[in-house]
Amino acid sequence: MNLRIVRVLLRKEYLQLFRDKMMLRQMLMLPFIQLLLLSTAATFEVKTANLYLVDRDHSVASRGLVDRLRASGRFRVADASPSMKLADDALLRRSAGMILGIPAGFERDAVRTRSASLQLVFNAEDGALAGVTNSYAQQIIAAYARELGVTFKPMVMETPHIEIRTRGWYNQELDYKDYMVPGILVQLLTLVGTLLTAMNIVREKELGTLEQLNVTPIPRSAFIAAKLIPLWTIALAELSLGLMVARWVFGVPMRGSLVLVFFAACIYLVVALGIGLWISTTVDTQQQAMFISFFLILIYLLMSGLFTPTRSMPEWAQWMAELNPVKHFIWIMRAVLLKGAGLADVARPLAILAASGAVVLTLAVRQYVKTSA
Numbered sequence: 001m002n003l004r005i006v007r008v009l010l011r012k013e014y015l016q017l018f019r020d021k022m023m024l025r026q027m028l029m030l031p032f033i034q035l036l037l038l039s040t041a042a043t044f045e046v047k048t049a050n051l052y053l054v055d056r057d058h059s060v061a062s063r064g065l066v067d068r069l070r071a072s073g074r075f076r077v078a079d080a081s082p083s084m085k086l087a088d089d090a091l092l093r094r095s096a097g098m099i100l101g102i103p104a105g106f107e108r109d110a111v112r113t114r115s116a117s118l119q120l121v122f123n124a125e126d127g128a129l130a131g132v133t134n135s136y137a138q139q140i141i142a143a144y145a146r147e148l149g150v151t152f153k154p155m156v157m158e159t160p161h162i163e164i165r166t167r168g169w170y171n172q173e174l175d176y177k178d179y180m181v182p183g184i185l186v187q188l189l190t191l192v193g194t195l196l197t198a199m200n201i202v203r204e205k206e207l208g209t210l211e212q213l214n215v216t217p218i219p220r221s222a223f224i225a226a227k228l229i230p231l232w233t234i235a236l237a238e239l240s241l242g243l244m245v246a247r248w249v250f251g252v253p254m255r256g257s258l259v260l261v262f263f264a265a266c267i268y269l270v271v272a273l274g275i276g277l278w279i280s281t282t283v284d285t286q287q288q289a290m291f292i293s294f295f296l297i298l299i300y301l302l303m304s305g306l307f308t309p310t311r312s313m314p315e316w317a318q319w320m321a322e323l324n325p326v327k328h329f330i331w332i333m334r335a336v337l338l339k340g341a342g343l344a345d346v347a348r349p350l351a352i353l354a355a356s357g358a359v360v361l362t363l364a365v366r367q368y369v370k371t372s373a
Contacts (some may be wrong), residue, residue: 005218009062009226017200027196031188031238032245038184039250046074046174049133052087052096054079059107061148069079069100074136086120090167097123098133151268170338171316178253179245180334183306186268188242190297190326192235192267197276198289203229205284224365228273235269236262239349255340261333264350270357278364279349300326 018024051069055062069075078096081087090096101119108118122130170180239262246252250352275296283289303310303317304326310318320329328349335341341348 005222006225009218010229013226013230017234023200024194027192027234027238031191032241035188035242035245036183036249038187038253039177039181039246044134046129046132047073048076049136050096051075052090052099053077053100054082054084054087054099055080056082056104056289057102057106061107061110062192062263063101063297064212065102065118065141065144066100069137072140074133074140091121091123094123097243097316098137099130100137110148116150169229175251177250178338179334180306181252182337183304183330184363185239185242185246186304186326186330186333187297187301187306189235189239189269190272192238192273192298194276195284195290195293196278197228197273198279198293199229199279199281199286200231201280202283202286202289205280206286210290220365220368224277224368226249228277231276232266232269232273235272236265239265252337254337256336256342260343260346261336262335264329264332264346264353267350267353267357268325270359271325271353274357274360274364278360281364281367300324303327304330306330322352324355325353328352 017027018354032280053066055066066077070077075098079086079090084099084101087096087099087101092098099121100118102123103117103119106116106118118141120134122134124130124371150199235240243254243258247254276293278291279292279296283292301307303313303324305321311322332341332346332349335346339345
């Protein structure tokens with residue numbers, strides 16, 4: 001490869017990128033808007049759940065329980081009545097997400113038998129949301145039961161002498177942003193590396209300049225390198241800015257080596273750029289490139305563990321997820337930033353990314369040569 005030719009082509013590519021104001025805004029502004037919005041919106045944490053109260057006891061103990069739920073900040077009493085039918089209607093209208101049923105004789109049973117019954121009904125259209133809300137409610141109710149020295153049913157404590165203490169490592173405050181922000185940074189690199197690469201090369205086809213370049217004595221390797229290197233460097237620059245936003249805006253801890261993060265990003269971007277190059281060889285318009293890119297990126301993200309753990313997928317899907325480069329890079333980002341993992345800890349996913357990059361880029365270059373000859 002003639003380095004002088006590559007240098008001239010790189011200068012041409014950088015000038016072309018920075019002259020295209022729309023492309024520049026797509027590369028610089030949109031990813032950070034997505035980072036700021038998704039890092040706040042993409043969470044399974046329930047800030048406040050609307051509660052419908054069906055209190056048929058109206059005792060000091062029942063009011064104390066409701067006060068504990070309110071004081072937690074997790075629950076807001078949207079409405080109250082002694083009718084379960086009205087409560088069911090509230091769930092149907094979605095004005096309430098949970099019903100707390102306190103039967104008559106609640107306080108009497110708690111005092112006499114040291115055991116009392118409660119009813120919790122959840123809107124389980126969203127199973128994950130209902131599960132999180134149920135967990136919050138049970139923790140608060142269990143703490144109140146310990147204060148009264150009673151056992152609430154159906155949360156029967158078969159072994160009351162066993163005390164369970166929990167501790168969260170690597171994210172002691174259970175802040176969901178610490179978990180989501182590293183994954184969203186990977187999503188942004190994927191968009192830049194795959195979508196913009198495909199659209200940038202296809203645009204040359206639409207303008208007719210690609211055919212002009214193909215009839216020149218410029219080596220294909222030099223042309224491809226000049227096309228991929230600018231987006232590779234821009235993606236690394238965006239990762240740098242994204243990490244600063246993650247640290248100073250969201251307070252994400254960075255316990256591991258940032259050098260290792262960028263080393264992994266360099267390898268991962270070879271995969272992302274190779275996929276973008278492959279897409280550009282199979283389509284003729286930017287619209288087609290955008291459609292196929294979003295199709296692939298959507299599958300990548302859903303099967304990457306970004307939003308839901310891959311362990312919860314069927315076994316066949318877990319095997320398919322092992323072929324997903326996004327999954328491995330997200331795992332590396334979270335392990336290095338949150339746990340302080342070293343090179344030995346992430347050697348396996350790094351090796352998978354390196355192998356994927358070699359295979360994908362080789363296939364893409366061969367496909368480009370075949371279709372552009």
